Amino acid sequence: MTERNEWQQQQCRSNKLLAVWTGLWVLTLALSSFGPQWWESATMTYLATVVNIIMGAAMIWANKRHLDHQDELQRKVQLEAMSLALGISVVLGLAATSLTQNSLLGFDFEISHLMMVLGVTYIVALLLGMRKYQ
Template structure:
């Protein structure tokens, strides 16, 4: 349990670092007045994106290390939540995309909405599975 708490803190640190680096890139690029220029120089944007990618990989590794500390029930809950989330993301994401292509919705699908849907799906799946296996 002590190791799990340690890994949770490490995971939290990596997640916050990744979110902060992505937010920094987004804010700096938007405030510079252009979509793809950090301080009017694309090389800084590219370096920032590489750093963000590296932090994201660190976050994935931290998540993997956290899973190693889980008991079998926790692993089962997480596995099922991930399976449900992946399935929902593919089905809802593709339906969302083709509904625009077929003219059912007028606005082009935004990736941010899909990410929000994935977050809610994963959280809800975890809560439901945790209660089911109590």
């Protein structure tokens, strides 16, 4: 097996591992968010939230490992996309919060809106970065 094939297999394993941990985190987030509609136990809600935090930590670990297994150019594209997504989310999130607190936005700004901005910005920046370095 060539070095390139080994690297590609490692990339594939890393992608799958990240996808699994991300999926588990999303499932436990849904459980901790919507679970209280199915049960009336505060203990169950706390437990679901703790499990969600643990899955989130595992997802972060998997993402870090994923970045460690990428080549220099892939890491650069990821870093640029992440920094742009973080910067835009912080600036727009704080601006929207300020407008909401002063009843000037027209709707209640919630964390879900910020997560949508973060996700869309990251995906667009990642796609543009990959296209830039093709």
